[in-house]
Amino acid sequence: MKLGVLFSGxxxxxxxxxxxxxxxxxxxxISVISESEESYMFHTPIDNVEEQxxxxxxxxxxxxxxxxxEKELNDLKxxxxxxxxxxxxxxxVTGAVxxxxxxxxxxxxxxxxxxxxxxxxxxMNQVELLKEIVKAGFKVKIVKVAxxxxxxxxxxxxxxxxxxxxxxxxxKKYRFNVAAEGGEYESEVVDFPKFK
Numbered sequence: 237m238k239l240g241v242l243f244s245g246x247x248x249x250x251x252x253x254x255x256x257x258x259x260x261x262x263x264x265x266i267s268v269i270s271e272s273e274e275s276y277m278f279h280t281p282i283d284n285v286e287e288q289x290x291x292x293x294x295x296x297x298x299x300x301x302x303x304x305x306e307k308e309l310n311d312l313k314x315x316x317x318x319x320x321x322x323x324x325x326x327x328x329v330t331g332a333v334x335x336x337x338x339x340x341x342x343x344x345x346x347x348x349x350x351x352x353x354x355x356x357x358x359x360m361n362q363v364e365l366l367k368e369i370v371k372a373g374f375k376v377k378i379v380k381v382a383x384x385x386x387x388x389x390x391x392x393x394x395x396x397x398x399x400x401x402x403x404x405x406x407x408k409k410y411r412f413n414v415a416a417e418g419g420e421y422e423s424e425v426v427d428f429p430k431f432k
Contacts, residue, residue: 239354240264240297240319241329242342245285247376247395248331248357248415250425251369253292255356256329257430264323265289266297266315270308284424291431295323313345320349327352333360334417362415366400375427383420385410390421 241253243265256262267285289296297319301311319325328346332339332355339355346353357365369376376395381387385406393399407414416422 237261237326237352238263238324239327239329240266240316240323240325242331243267243285243289243296244331245288245424246331247366247369247374247423247425248333250288250331250374250428251365251372252329252331252354252356254372254374254428254430256354260327262294262329263325264295264297264319265292266319266328267299268308268312268315269298269300271300271302288425288431293432297322309341309345312342313348316345316349316351320351325351327354329354329356331357333357333362333365333415334413362413362417363400363404365415366395366403367397370395370397370400373427373429374425376423377426378421379424380422381420383410383412383418385412386421394426395423 237260239256239260239262241249241256241262243249243253244267253262285298286296297315299311299315301308316328328342328351330339330342330353343353378390378393378395381390403414412420
């Protein structure tokens with residue numbers, strides 16, 4: 237099956253891509269660039285998706301959005317439609333883990349376009365997910381923080397076993413989501429096994 241991957245360059249979309257490439261034919265990446273840091277749907281910032289796509293050797297469908305709640309879904313649909321027409325994708329892969337808001341909206345768009353929606357990370361234990369990502373050889377850099385317990389010193393840190401242990405400890409103390417499902421931090425993958 238030909239798939240397009242909704243790709244932000246962060247840990248979840250990159251790991252979903254990695255898992256999809258093990259079973260199916262991924263033919264393109266799809267990125268929606270939001271002008272709003274308050275986007276309900278899209279990871280911000282997305283600064284290096286072109287470079288990451290080049291390293292993965294996949295074409296990139298890139299669409300901009302103002303990031304207005306619900307209206308930004310039209311831009312997502314536009315991006316997926318481009319991938320359907322240009323690369324003949326039959327399904328979309330997401331990095332959704334917990335967000336019913338995001339997953340349900342992506343599923344609705346896929347239903348409207350009559351293509352499959354795959355969520356390979358859906359409902360995974362989040363500490364186990366982070367451990368898997370580290371074990372698989374991903375170098376994930378924290379690029380933004382927005383939670384009590386995480387200050388500017390966390391920016392540019394690579395999530396390895398030691399950093400993960402500290403994140404788990406702080407998430408318990410400050411009651412934030414360790415995998416950043418609530419936007420507690422944003423990440424960027426600087427290296428992983430599919431980079432050339």
